[in-house]
Amino acid sequence: MNSHSSGGHRLLLKTGITALFLFLFQVGFASAAPLKIVTSVPDLADFARRVGGNSVEVLSLASGKENPHAVPLRPSYIAKIRSADLFIQMGLDMEHAYAPALLAEARNLRLQPGKEGFLDLGEDVQAIGVPVVFDRADGDVHSKGNPHYNLDPVQAQRMVRAIGVRLAALRPAEAVQFRANADLYVKEIEERLGSWKARLSGKSVRFISYHPDFAYFAQRFGVRQEGTIEPKPGIEPGPAHIEALVRNMQSRKVGLIVKESFYSDRVPLELARRTGAVVVSVPIFVGATPEARDYLSMMDALVSGFATQ
Amino acid sequence: MHHAPQHAMSPFPKNLSSPLIAAALAISSSASLAASPANTDLEVLRKQIDALRGDVEKLQQQLHQQRLTQPYAAVPGRSQTIEPATARSSDPQLQTSGWRQGGPSLAPKGGISPNISVAIDAVGSYSQKQDNVRLTPRDAELMFQANIDPFARAYLITNAGSELDPTGKQGAFDQVTFGLEEAAIETTALPFGLQLKAGQFFADFTRLGKFHPHDLPFVDHPPVLEQLLGGETKGRGVELNWVPPVPYYIKLTLGAVDNVGAERSALGGFNLDRESTRVFQTPETRGFGSLTYYWRGASVIELGESVFLHMGTNVLHGRDEGTRTVWGADAKLVWRLSGNNEAEIGGEFLSGRQSGALTHPLHGADTGGARGKGGYVYAQYRIGKTWTPGVRFDFVRTHTLAEADSTGGTTTDSLETSDETLRAVSGYLGYQISEYQRLRLQLTYANSNQAISGDSKHDLQAFLQWTILLGSHQHALTP
Structure with missing residues (x-):
């Protein structure tokens, strides 16, 4: 009876030690493998790479070159989303054209909204342009407000910190490193923000753009938006709107037409010819133009465009 | 790597310590900013306030989420400051009608009512x-x-x-x-x-x-x-x-x-x-x-x-x-x-x-x-x-x-x-x-x-x- 019992204990001990080894092996193995992150836009991919360093593998669904409303649904990304540990999006309906369909088809249960693997950075934004009355007669408006907050470096800092917090939660063993990386990037953005502001201060820039992409940028840097080429978001301009725009640009002395890189330059060039304004093509996402390699260089290019006038 | 499903219907907050961690983070991040050399500059102070506000919003959001996890709990409106708008078009003809500048999103979260x-x-x-x-x-x-x-x-x-x-x-x-x-x-x-x-x-x-x-x-x-x-x-x-x-x-x-x-x-x-x-x-x-x-x-x-x-x-x-x-x-x-x-x-x-x-x-x-x-x-x-x-x-x-x-x-x-x-x-x-x-x-x-x-x-x-x-x-x- 006794020997049987001690044999049972030994067996239990052996099993316990084996289980412990297996557990430790698994933990060690799991922490060695990089966290797989999928982001909706390349700006977020840049943040995640900087915060995660060598501990992450990052893929962006959009390349930055496309109009965010027309990002192709690339089926090869489904397999990548399938095995991802974290999905990060801007939210505010920025990605409605492609992210929900790809996420639904990838069927990764870790990335469902509300789970730790789903990070919507738009949830904490004080959105500009939230429609009081949501009416499509106002064009392709976003019910949650303007989603282009990535062009405000202070928002970028907030996003970097939020990504740091989430990566730390997903992999506590590397939390210190993630937070340190995030702090470093926040500081770099802080330093550049000063020089960006200096380049635009005192210039009293008045501009028009194709689409209302610069609301947050204008608020941060004090430049004045005097209209958009689209009469309403998503609606191509007709002759009457172009005439009104020309009159407005002349009376308000608007010298700058900011064209988001993916739009056609036909109307901007016509407006420039008629008003003498300068057309600059600028990136509004990382990867949109060759010089926009990462967030800092993208913002450099954007600020340079605005400083042209 | 597998995460156990989180119970959206659970009446208890998942993680009571998370607001505390976030608060600690908020303090530490503001402290690190305060230690930067140009801390007398007004601009830096404004940045610090921005940073702190971001952390406070994060806390508010977490509380909000935790309230949402409680079934039948009243969902309070998010109280946030409304920033003054500087990017408004001054030409009424070119203003997008029906738009409000600044302010918190009023769109409901979650998908209880059907699309x-x-x-x-x-x-x-x-x-x-x-x-x-x-x-x-x-x-x-x-x-x-x-x-x-x-x-x-x-x-x-x-x-x-x-x-x-x-x-x-x-x-x-x-x-x-x-x-x-x-x-x-x-x-x-x-x-x-x-x-x-x-x-x-x-x-x-x-x-x-x-x-x-x-x-x-x-x-x-x-x-x-x-x-x-x-x-x-x-x-x-x-x-x-x-x-x-x-x-x-x-x-x-x-x-x-x-x-x-x-x-x-x-x-x-x-x-x-x-x-x-x-x-x-x-x-x-x-x-x-x-x-x-x-x-x-x-x-x-x-x-x-x-x-x-x-x-x-x-x-x-x-x-x-x-x-x-x-x-x-x-x-x-x-x-x-x-x-x-x-x-x-x-x-x-x-x-x-x-x-x-x-x-x-x-x-x-x-x-x-x-x-x-x-x-x-x-x-x-x-x-x-x-x-x-x-x-x-x-x-x-x-x-x-x-x-x-x-x-x-x-x-x-x-x-x-x-x-x-x-x-x-x-x-x-x-x-x-x-x-x-x-x-x-x-x-x-x-x-x-x-x-x-x-x-x-x-x-x-x-x-x-x-x-x-x-x-x-x-x-x-x-x-």
Whole structure:
């Protein structure tokens, strides 16, 4: 009876030690493998790479070159989303054209909204342009407000910190490193923000753009938006709107037409010819133009465009 | 790496310490900023306030989320400061009406109330041979969809509409029928990439048969789908699909339904008239053997950065209206070019046969069979966001055979056969007014060895389609 019992204990001990080894092996193995992150836009991919360093593998669904409303649904990304540990999006309906369909088809249960693997950075934004009355007669408006907050470096800092917090939660063993990386990037953005502001201060820039992409940028840097080429978001301009725009640009002395890189330059060039304004093509996402390699260089290019006038 | 599902219905906050951690973070991050050299600068102070505010918002958000996890808890409005707007257009003509500058989002979080959307598809048609104009609301769809819980979603689509029949003489408004188009439950949390659907739905069979008419690239369903399936693949039953965990996108579907399509059978002509045509009898009771089983395997291959090849194969076998077998294959090549331009070439081939007991309104019961095959090929080019010209070629051949039933059929001829070959060519031009509104003009010339428009064996038909979408609208991947 006794020997049987001690044999049972030994067996239990052996099993316990084996289980412990297996557990430790698994933990060690799991922490060695990089966290797989999928982001909706390349700006977020840049943040995640900087915060995660060598501990992450990052893929962006959009390349930055496309109009965010027309990002192709690339089926090869489904397999990548399938095995991802974290999905990060801007939210505010920025990605409605492609992210929900790809996420639904990838069927990764870790990335469902509300789970730790789903990070919507738009949830904490004080959105500009939230429609009081949501009416499509106002064009392709976003019910949650303007989603282009990535062009405000202070928002970028907030996003970097939020990504740091989430990566730390997903992999506590590397939390210190993630937070340190995030702090470093926040500081770099802080330093550049000063020089960006200096380049635009005192210039009293008045501009028009194709689409209302610069609301947050204008608020941060004090430049004045005097209209958009689209009469309403998503609606191509007709002759009457172009005439009104020309009159407005002349009376308000608007010298700058900011064209988001993916739009056609036909109307901007016509407006420039008629008003003498300068057309600059600028990136509004990382990867949109060759010089926009990462967030800092993208913002450099954007600020340079605005400083042209 | 697996995370246990988080219980959205749990009355207890998941992690009481998280606000404390965030608070500690807030203090530490502000402390590190305070230690920076230029801390006397007003600008830096403002940054610090911005940073602190971000952290406070984060805390508020976490509290808000925790409150949301408590069932039936009152959800307080988020109290946030509204920043003064500096980016407002000063020209009233250029201001976007109805917009508020700054302020917290008032949009409700979560998806408790269903998404409601409406699609209206108004079609005017003209048949040259019949000199006949018809204006019909072909489709007026009302769609509700929502997640039921973390494990399933449901959708319901009702439709009021009428058949697209340019040669029909009846008053269009007499023919508007209201009914249930789809009502289905779909799982969202099955493991291994599986998804199960049950109810009434458009079966995932063929490329275009599962599209609602307003979502087609052209005005009408191609004749091969009309003749072999009845246009749409509506069925009542269950469907299981699987996206296997491989580096390529493959979707495999298996379904069991009462019937796929079912509105018409392969015995129908170009414009089927049930009053004078034999149709297959449907069984009065249905065992498992009398169901229709189908399969579809589909994949999308990326040939480079901007070229996508969609491919699919389908097989169907059923015993609803006689014994029916249909198989087919389809492909579509999409080439995305710069400036939102897009070229698309697509096509589908279907072949089917059917046999069984027939009924005729005048002649009574027969037995007989039918077989048919055909296909379509189309090519279109989308120019920017607005114009889409395209062409489509159709070919269908059907052969039907009816034999007098020895047990009492009253058919005058002991053997009736009929062969029909239809060829058609269509040109179409779509104009996208906005993301939610489209006009499309289509001209179709059809020619057959049988009368297809009154006594005529050929006809030129014109269609003008006006389609609108109201409400939420999401793009979907349809392999």
